[in-house]
Amino acid sequence: MNDGLRERRVKELEALHPEIRHLLNRADPLAEKLELPFGRWLESLDPGRLSEAGLDAEQLRARVEAILSQAQASRPDAHAALSSLTLKGGVDKAGKREALDLEIKVGEVICIVGPTGSGKSRLLGDIESLAQGDSPSGRTVLVNGAPPDPSTRFGSNRRLVAQLSQNMNFVVDLSVLEFLTMHAACRSVGSPASVVAEVIACANELAGERFAPETAVTQLSGGQSRALMIADTALLSASPIVLIDEIENAGIDRSRALQLLIAREKIVLISTHDPILALMGNKRIVVGNGSVVDIIETSYLERWRLQELQRLDACIMDVRRRLREGKRIEDVDSSWGPPF
Numbered sequence: 001m002n003d004g005l006r007e008r009r010v011k012e013l014e015a016l017h018p019e020i021r022h023l024l025n026r027a028d029p030l031a032e033k034l035e036l037p038f039g040r041w042l043e044s045l046d047p048g049r050l051s052e053a054g055l056d057a058e059q060l061r062a063r064v065e066a067i068l069s070q071a072q073a074s075r076p077d078a079h080a081a082l083s084s085l086t087l088k089g090g091v092d093k094a095g096k097r098e099a100l101d102l103e104i105k106v107g108e109v110i111c112i113v114g115p116t117g118s119g120k121s122r123l124l125g126d127i128e129s130l131a132q133g134d135s136p137s138g139r140t141v142l143v144n145g146a147p148p149d150p151s152t153r154f155g156s157n158r159r160l161v162a163q164l165s166q167n168m169n170f171v172v173d174l175s176v177l178e179f180l181t182m183h184a185a186c187r188s189v190g191s192p193a194s195v196v197a198e199v200i201a202c203a204n205e206l207a208g209e210r211f212a213p214e215t216a217v218t219q220l221s222g223g224q225s226r227a228l229m230i231a232d233t234a235l236l237s238a239s240p241i242v243l244i245d246e247i248e249n250a251g252i253d254r255s256r257a258l259q260l261l262i263a264r265e266k267i268v269l270i271s272t273h274d275p276i277l278a279l280m281g282n283k284r285i286v287v288g289n290g291s292v293v294d295i296i297e298t299s300y301l302e303r304w305r306l307q308e309l310q311r312l313d314a315c316i317m318d319v320r321r322r323l324r325e326g327k328r329i330e331d332v333d334s335s336w337g338p339p340f
């Protein structure tokens with residue numbers, strides 16, 4: 001154990017992270033020994049009691065050290081140095097060379113489009129694993145123009161990339177408030193209560209139906225969990241690269257979700273079949289037969305068209321809301337124009 005940890009008072013350690021408090025309490029109810037340095041506290045533990053709790057002193061020390069180093073790695077400044085991501089071509093499904101050399105800068109939003117089965121998720125997977133020619137596509141991903149070091153790729157703190165996959169299933173038995181408070185504590189954010197409140201407010205803005213802070217995360221609907229994870233990623237995650245595999249269902253306000261992520265100076269890559277999302281990026285990567293076949297910059301005229309599409313989308317969202325509320329739609333706003 002390093003001297004710094006040995007000398008730190010138990011009181012200080014347990015205040016740093018909820019999991020440490022939980023762990024130390026399991027080993028020994030803390031009240032009387034809070035002022036002890038951690039090293040002395042470990043020596044004072046009753047081995048019988050420890051083994052009843054399914055622990056031993058060495059395991060306890062290692063776990064505390066791991067939690068502290070994870071919290072350190074996920075601090076906002078841990079990846080402050082990321083400036084670009086470069087994708088270098090591999091081969092398509094037929095083994096033909098892929099002509100790809102794309103540098104993506106922080107702040108850019110890149111959409112990935114292409115038919116079903118064309119390789120959109122594979123491309124996201126390559127970025128998630130920071131592939132080095134060792135995935136089925138043979139692509140290489142560079143961070144700041146160079147191959148990432150193995151600790152970034154394989155370390156337990158691979159926080160460079162956050163991936164929001166299509167299925168979000170919670171397994172922990174916590175309320176939304178407890179879950180987010182724990183995440184805020186792991187990230188050591190300043191004013192955690194207000195950040196947590198902001199995440200909940202944002203998630204409720206994105207989700208079709210509202211949920212309360214006391215709702216158990218396992219009780220959230222698909223759309224609500226997705227909205228919660230998007231808001232959490234935008235406001236609480238330290239990862240500067242965010243990968244999103246489709247924001248599909250349940251009436252999530254997709255435009256607002258993307259705006260939330262764009263505002264955070266991250267690199268965002270989103271695989272989508274949705275025309276509005278596809279046009280919201282700075283560029284779109286077109287994938288076919290397992291390789292990138294084109295990279296298209298969103299033009300001024302396309303952005304203009306996007307506004308039209310967003311107007312139509314707002315109409316559809318409004319109809320959806322009305323129908324869900326059991327209302328009729330004969331009296332909808334006539335300014336909707338041609339579709340009605």
Ligand SMILES: Nc1ncnc2c1ncn2[C@@H]1O[C@H](COP(=O)(O)OP(=O)(O)OP(=O)(O)O)[C@@H](O)[C@H]1O
Nearest residue numbers: 091092093115116117118119120121122136137290
């Ligand atoms: N370059 C490649 N070389 C070999 N296999 C590939 C390559 N690209 C994609 N694949 C494989 O092709 C299959 C379909 O790809 P993927 O799931 O990425 O498609 P998709 O575009 O995301 O599909 P969907 O739109 O239906 O989600 C996967 O098994 C994937 O691993």
